[in-house]
């Protein structure tokens with residue numbers, strides 16, 4: 001079963017509710033759909049969210065690297081020769097989400113060829129994931145209204161609040177309003193996307209000590225090593241690495257050098273293969289993980305669900321799986337359903353990301 005063609009299809013879908021955060025903003029899903037077809041006609045699919053402010057990729061760079069660098073080296077390889085595929089991807093540095101999508105599309109092919117859900121091939125731990133919803137920058141009262149709406153409509157009780165604003169009191173107030181409005185049972189954590197200095201983050205930790213926050217993600221720039229290490233040492237809640245740990249090597253480095261004691265694992269940037277290695281490494285070191293999001297579409301969300309539910313370690317915490325709700329439309333043929341605060345793994349061979357061809361034709365931007 002050989003790789004016959006690899007397509008990288010740029011498309012654009014607007015957001016009804018744009019998302020603002022410390023490192024950027026998203027108004028349109030200007031993503032790339034990666035499609036890999038085998039010589040026996042199986043089609044694997046995955047979504048690529050270019051994030052210039054996180055990984056330096058753009059929609060055009062993703063198309064170029066997939067079509068010009070990866071495809072010529074991958075076409076003709078046997079889909080089962082997974083290490084050879086990984087070696088080809090590793091030969092190009094960076095380009096995290098382009099690599100992630102190629103890997104996921106190949107797993108999708110594998111699952112369909114074997115007639116098995118990919119979640120079973122990856123581990124088969126459980127059949128659904130608990131959902132955490134990510135709230136972007138907004139006035140505190142609006143954030144609470146939104147969170148209450150998500151709880152009422154979808155049963156979501158875990159929320160990640162985007163922070164990293166100045167003055168830091170804005171975010172402290174937002175966290176307090178959410179805690180008071182949602183009650184003590186709601187799970188609440190912060191993600192500053194490197195918006196603060198270590199000292200500012202320390203102040204936020206001090207001022208939110210009574211709020212029962214689960215953890216603080218990427219408070220400051222992890223490259224400022226000593227500041228970050230001091231934070232991790234002094235914080236009473238875990239400090240999570242997200243964009244400072246985009247791959248296996250960086251994740252290991254952040255944990256071993258004291259830059260973090262919790263890891264966000266994202267399939268969009270790690271595919272399933274590298275994400276599984278990161279989870280194994282974390283598990284072996286006694287470090288918790290959670291499935292993070294890359295402001296994913298429904299295609300990307302299903303990939304996260306398939307991966308997260310496959311493993312015991314990723315199933316312990318809620319995964320960030322609901323930001324597609326902010327989009328005007330999506331590409332999946334079978335829309336994702338959130339009920340009782342959970343998303344079920346599609347019980348079909350492959351990843352379960354069959355695309356609505358009419359929608360793809362409508363939203364693609366290359367024709």
Ligand code: MUC
Nearest residue numbers: 051191242292293294295
């Ligand atoms: C996060 O956790 O940082 C921000 C940009 C993006 O693509 O995903 C995020 C979420």
Ligand code: MG
Nearest residue numbers: 191217218242
């Ligand atoms: Mg983050």
